[in-house]
Amino acid sequence: MAPLALVLMTIVQASLYPMYRAVFVDTAREVP
């Protein structure tokens, strides 16, 4: 079960990057 948990955790953690971009990078670009 440990490898499966690692894969799932990696998927959840990797989704942080698009979130970070959407919140801190893309939003900052939209502000005039």
Place this chain on the structure above:
Amino acid sequence: MLAPFASVGLLGACRDVADGRMPTPLAFAQPFRPATARTLLLRLGIVNAILLLLVATLAMLLVPEPPGGEAPQSLQEVPLQSLLVQLLLYLPVMALMWFAPALTGWHGIAPAKSMFGSVVACWRNMGPMLVFGVAAGALTLGVSVAAVMLLTSLITSRESCRS
């Protein structure tokens, strides 16, 4: 304590993929290189470890584990109340730590400020974060239950073949 380093490393690998570069395991060494970011990330890791210890202690005080401490053998034996309490207590820590490693590791923001920024970002994006949380929970639960069922049926069929 090293969780923020792992988080920034994985984020670096994701950034490489997004930029069309091949990610390498060296991405996980990147957060350790700049001395200032390393110190700040270590401080964030210490705060994270203390908060996790607090959550675990509080959860144990609120819902003590039954004597024996054996692993649950069926779904009915899973201590749902204890898991729910742990999840509820862990949610604020999650909000504090969600964006904090990226803000500290990439922008050199102090741990307290980055944790504050993370909570504000989570709060302002409450709807999408809730949808993400439910989707991630459903994925984790669904895959775990499917894997347990598959393993159980494999073990049962093997035992029936032997007898």
